[in-house]
Amino acid sequence: xxxxxxxxxxxxxxxxxxxxxxxxxxxxxxxxxxxxxxxxxxxxxxxxxxxxxxxxxxxxxxxxxxxxxxxxxxxxxxxxxxxxxxxxxxxxxxxxxxxxxxx
Amino acid sequence: xxxxxxxxxxxxxxxxxxxxxxxxxxxxxxxxxxxxxxxxxxxxxxxxxxxxxxxxxxxxxxxxxxxxxxxxxxxxxxxxxxxxxxxxxxxxxxxxxxxxxxxxxxxxxxxxxxxxxxxxxxxxxxxxxxxxxxxxxxxxxxxxxxxxxxxxxxxxxxxxxxxxxxxxxxxxxxxxxxxxxxxxxxxxxxxxxxxxxxxxxxxxxxxxxxxxxxxxxxxxxxxxxxxxxxxxxxxxxxxxxxxxxxxxxxxxxxxxxxxxxxxxxxxxxxxxxxxxxxxxxxxxxxxxxxxxxxxxxxxxxxxxxxxxxxxxxxxxxxxxxxxxxxxxxxxxxxxxxxxxxxxxxxxxxxxxxxxxxxxxxxxxxxxxxxxxxxxxxxxxxxxxxxxxxxxxxxxxxxxxxxxxxxxxxxxxxxxxxxxxxxxxxxxxxxxxxxxxxxxxxxxxxxxxxxxxxxxxxxxxxxxxxxxxxxxxxxxxxxxxxxxxxxxxxxxxxxxxxxxxxxxxxxxxxxxxxxxxxxxxxxxxxxxxxxxxxxxxxxxxxxxxxxxxxxxxxxxxxxxxxxxxxxxxxxxxxxxxxxxxxxxxxxxxxxxxxxxxxxxxxxxxxxxxxxxxxxxxxxxxxxxxxxxxxxxxxxxxxxx
Numbered sequence: 186x187x188x189x190x191x192x193x194x195x196x197x198x199x200x201x202x203x204x205x206x207x208x209x210x211x212x213x214x215x216x217x218x219x220x221x222x223x224x225x226x227x228x229x230x231x232x233x234x235x236x237x238x239x240x241x242x243x244x245x246x247x248x249x250x251x252x253x254x255x256x257x258x259x260x261x262x263x264x265x266x267x268x269x270x271x272x273x274x275x276x277x278x279x280x281x282x283x284x285x286x287x288x
Numbered sequence: 289x290x291x292x293x294x295x296x297x298x299x300x301x302x303x304x305x306x307x308x309x310x311x312x313x314x315x316x317x318x319x320x321x322x323x324x325x326x327x328x329x330x331x332x333x334x335x336x337x338x339x340x341x342x343x344x345x346x347x348x349x350x351x352x353x354x355x356x357x358x359x360x361x362x363x364x365x366x367x368x369x370x371x372x373x374x375x376x377x378x379x380x381x382x383x384x385x386x387x388x389x390x391x392x393x394x395x396x397x398x399x400x401x402x403x404x405x406x407x408x409x410x411x412x413x414x415x416x417x418x419x420x421x422x423x424x425x426x427x428x429x430x431x432x433x434x435x436x437x438x439x440x441x442x443x444x445x446x447x448x449x450x451x452x453x454x455x456x457x458x459x460x461x462x463x464x465x466x467x468x469x470x471x472x473x474x475x476x477x478x479x480x481x482x483x484x485x486x487x488x489x490x491x492x493x494x495x496x497x498x499x500x501x502x503x504x505x506x507x508x509x510x511x512x513x514x515x516x517x518x519x520x521x522x523x524x525x526x527x528x529x530x531x532x533x534x535x536x537x538x539x540x541x542x543x544x545x546x547x548x549x550x551x552x553x554x555x556x557x558x559x560x561x562x563x564x565x566x567x568x569x570x571x572x573x574x575x576x577x578x579x580x581x582x583x584x585x586x587x588x589x590x591x592x593x594x595x596x597x598x599x600x601x602x603x604x605x606x607x608x609x610x611x612x613x614x615x616x617x618x619x620x621x622x623x624x625x626x627x628x629x630x631x632x633x634x635x636x637x638x639x640x641x642x643x644x645x646x647x648x649x650x651x652x653x654x655x656x657x658x659x660x661x662x663x664x665x666x667x668x669x670x671x672x673x674x675x676x677x678x679x680x681x682x683x684x685x686x687x688x689x690x691x692x693x694x695x696x697x698x699x700x701x702x703x704x705x706x707x708x709x710x711x712x713x714x715x716x717x718x719x720x721x722x723x724x725x726x727x728x729x730x731x732x733x734x735x736x737x738x739x740x741x742x743x744x745x746x747x748x749x750x751x752x753x754x755x756x757x758x759x760x761x762x763x764x765x766x767x768x769x770x771x772x773x774x775x776x777x778x779x780x781x782x783x784x785x786x787x788x789x790x791x792x793x794x795x796x797x798x799x800x801x802x803x804x805x806x807x808x809x810x811x812x813x814x815x816x817x818x819x820x821x822x823x824x825x826x827x828x829x830x831x832x833x834x835x836x837x838x839x840x841x842x843x844x845x846x847x848x849x850x851x852x853x854x855x856x857x858x859x860x861x862x863x864x865x866x867x868x869x870x871x872x873x874x875x876x877x878x879x880x881x882x883x884x885x886x887x888x889x890x891x892x893x894x895x896x897x898x899x900x901x902x903x904x905x906x907x908x909x910x911x912x913x914x915x916x917x918x919x920x921x922x923x924x925x926x927x
Contacts, residue, residue: 209912217908280908287905 193234200227214271214278218264225257291349293365293418296332296375299325300410307407311400318400319390322407326386329414330379337372341766346371348484350420366420366483369767370551373616374417374544377623380747381540382410384740388631389532391736392638402442402530409435413541417548422471422481425552429467429513432542433460439537440529452525459522463512467549470505473498474556487555494559503556503563506549507570514546514600517574521828523597527589531634534589539596539630540623547603547619554612568608568696574601576699577826579706583713584812584822587643588633591714595669596626598703602684605700611687613764617755618684620763621676624751625668628744632662635733635741636718645717646805647725654730657738659719661745666715668748670708671790676752678787683755683764686782701789708793713808716801724804 200223207220229250236246268278275282303325307318314321340347350364367375386406393402412431419425441453475481477498478489493499510516515523526538537543550557550567557563575598582594599622606615635658636651637643652659668675671682681704688697723730732738755763757778800807812819824830 205915209908209915281906283907284905286903288900288903 190234190238193230197227197230197234200224200230212280214268214280214283217280218261218268221264222257222261225253225260229253292332293336293347293349293367296329296336296365296418297411297414299328299332300407300414303407304404304411307400307404311404314400316394316399318403319386319393322403322410323383323386323390325407326379326383326410329410330383333375333379333414336367337376340367340369340372348420353424361423362421362482363424364420365418367418370548370616371417373620373763373767374548375414377544377620378410378413378417378541381623381627381744382413382536384743385532385536385540385627385631388535388634388737388740389530391734392532392634393530396530398442402439405435405438405442406533406536409439409537409542413545416545420483422474422483425549426468426471429509429545429549430464432537432545433457433464433513436460436526436537436542439533440526442529442533446528449528452522452528456522456526459519460512463508463510463519466505466508466512470502470508473502473505477502483552486553490556490559499556500560500563503553503560504566506553507557507563507567510546510549510604511570512546513549514543514604515574515597516546516570516601516604517577518828520574520578520597521832524590524593524825527587527593531589531630531637534593535627535630535634538593540627543596543600544603544619544623547600547607547615550604550607551612551616554607557607558610564608564610566608568605568691568693571601571603571605571608572696572699574598575605575703576601576706579703579710580822581825582710583706584819585710586646588636588645588648588714588718589630589643591645591710592626592629592633595629595707595710598707599626599669602681602700602703605696606684606687609684609687609691609693609696611683613767614680614683614687616767617763618680621668621680621748621752621755624744624747625665625675625677628661628665628741628748629669631737631741631744632658632665635737636662636730638733638737639730640728642725642728645714647728648718648723649721649725650719650723651730652719655719655732657732657741661738661741662719663715664745665748666711668752670711670794671704671786672794673787674749674752674756676748676750678790679752679756682783682786685786686779689779689782701785704786705789705793708790709797712794712797713801716797717805720802721804 204220204222204224204227207223208217211217211220232246232250232253236243236250240246271283271285272278300322303322306321307314311318336347346366346368348364348366350362352360353363354361365371386403389402389406393399396402409432412428412435416425416428416432419428437453437457440456441449443449471481477496478486478493480486480489490499512519523538523543527534529538557567578594578597578601582591582598585591585594599618603615603618603622606612606618635655636648639655639658640648640651642648664675668677671678673679685697685700685704688700691697753759754766755761800811821827
């Protein structure tokens with residue numbers, strides 16, 4: 186527990202950037218879902234770290250992190266279900282094929 | 289009892305209503321209805337007249353007809369000796385003429401309309417006679433004018449009749465406008481138009497500056513209605529109407545209404561020494577001028593028309609000379625013998641089919657009743673005693689003599705001479721001698737027509753007697769309301785003169801015309817300037833044509849052209865301008881306003897076509913934009 190706060194934040198930033206890049210650039214829908222998990226985990230890391238170091242009530246951030254984990258699980262389930270549904274109609278999980286909402 | 293007076297004009301008015309509305313249904317019963325109404329008026333009127341005569345005071349009654357501001361108009365009746373006299377004349381002569389007309393108009397297609405108009409006229413005339421108020425008087429005066437117009441133009445298919453009716457209406461209108469202005473002036477001056485209050489009000493306001501003007505303007509009504517110089521030109525033309533109308537309206541009653549107006553306004557007129565001579569001179573000029581024109585007239589009705597004008601001039605002159613009774617007396621007698629003359633002329637026209645006396649002649653044997661009654665009337669108008677005309681004309685000449693103006697006396701005497709002459713010229717040419725036109729087969733008129741002739745002939749003989757010295761000038765005293773106990777002196781010199789003049793006129797006519805037209809033609813050549821003047825009716829019509837009608841028409845044409853070119857031009861210009869402007873407006877609307885609207889539409893369409901390309905449907909594109917936005921917000925948030 187001697188690592189300074191900045192290290193955690195930099196790591197979290199890297200994680201977030203990686204997630205954003207994945208979301209924007211991955212061609213595979215599964216990959217995009219995984220990248221979203223990366224973003225959520227970067228947030229979780231931040232919540233936990235801040236609750237340990239600067240918060241006067243450390244429980245709050247940690248409990249919040251659990252909520253995010255639950256949300257991520259639910260989101261992944263829904264996301265996967267959507268991907269499955271689209272796969273059935275398009276026979277593909279490529280993101281550029283997912284333009285059903287086009288004008 | 290007295291209030292029965294209100295019902296006097298009602299009968300004829302109802303007859304008018306029935307005949308005009310149900311003319312098709314009543315057909316020839318129209319005459320019966322009108323005559324019955326007239327007889328009813330007679331029966332209502334005579335007891336009232338008897339009461340006036342026996343009780344010696346006027347019967348009055350009124351009600352508030354209308355309140356103008358806080359000035360109530362009391363309309364009602366005033367039956368004084370004056371009104372009673374005229375009431376007798378109008379109901380009696382009117383009834384007789386209508387009986388005659390039933391025969392005369394028998395073959396006329398518009399029979400019921402004729403009697404409708406005559407009944408309306410009777411209603412108006414009776415209202416006028418018993419009116420107690422100048423305004424009521426004026427209203428019925430105007431209705432009579434309307435009836436006159438309708439009846440002169442009764443033969444609507446004749447252009448000359450239509451023109452004559454227009455001429456009569458417009459000429460009398462000039463006088464009527466004066467009359468109405470006179471009434472307004474009078475009201476301003478004395479504050480009342482009621483005959484009952486007239487005497488008192490005039491004497492209270494005798495100094496009022498407007499009063500003489502009011503008197504003169506009211507006299508204008510007489511000039512128009514009674515065909516006095518210079519507005520006499522309508523009456524000869526009015527002879528275009530059916531002959532019974534000429535007898536009733538244009539000889540016996542309506543034209544006498546003007547004289548009656550003077551008699552009614554006498555208390556007003558006699559106050560002003562500057563007004564009376566105007567009246568006297570107007571009457572004298574009229575009497576002489578019309579007699580002069582009558583000398584050469586060849587249409588039987590025109591002779592009688594000019595004679596009527598002349599006799600009306602006599603009446604007006606008598607009034608102007610201050611002898612209201614003489615004027616009214618002559619009015620009464622004249623109504624009988626002039627109606628008789630006209631009806632006789634109608635009978636002649638009926639029998640011969642012509643109005644030109646040069647074509648007649650020798651009718652005495654074929655039309656005995658007509659000829660004898662015509663002779664009686666001619667003697668009456670010529671002033672042969674003891675017939676009616678003698679007594680009344682003598683009264684007028686006496687008044688002229690006593691007025692101290694020798695010129696008026698001389699001119700009126702000369703007129704009396706001419707009257708006797710032209711009447712006997714007419715009689716001789718019509719009834720005596722040999723028939724001049726072999727194509728005319730005259731026949732006597734039916735009894736329906738000759739009956740009234742005989743009654744009127746009896747009237748022409750007898751009606752003068754109440755005013756004669758034999759009955760102690762009962763009529764004159766009656767008119768005066770019994771105030772002036774008989775101060776009438778019989779001036780035998782004047783009387784003798786008047787008889788002599790009349791007989792001389794008759795004699796001259798006999799001498800000249802006894803052997804046909806030959807001598808008359810030689811005489812006409814000898815007196816060419818006079819003959820030309822007379823036969824051209826003193827060029828009155830031509831004079832009016834040049835002085836009034838042509839300038840009027842020229843101005844009218846000018847105004848018409850102004851109307852057509854300037855006013856119409858303005859209107860049309862405004863129309864065309866509006867059209868042009870609206871076309872411009874339409875273009876503006878079409879291109880600018882519609883353009884804006886359409887542009888909004890097109891622009892929206894085009895821009896949305898552009899902008900919808902942003903909606904790719906690819907989630908990653910949207911996310912890219914979201915993240916770019918977050919980064920931008922962070923960037924701006926930091927600064």
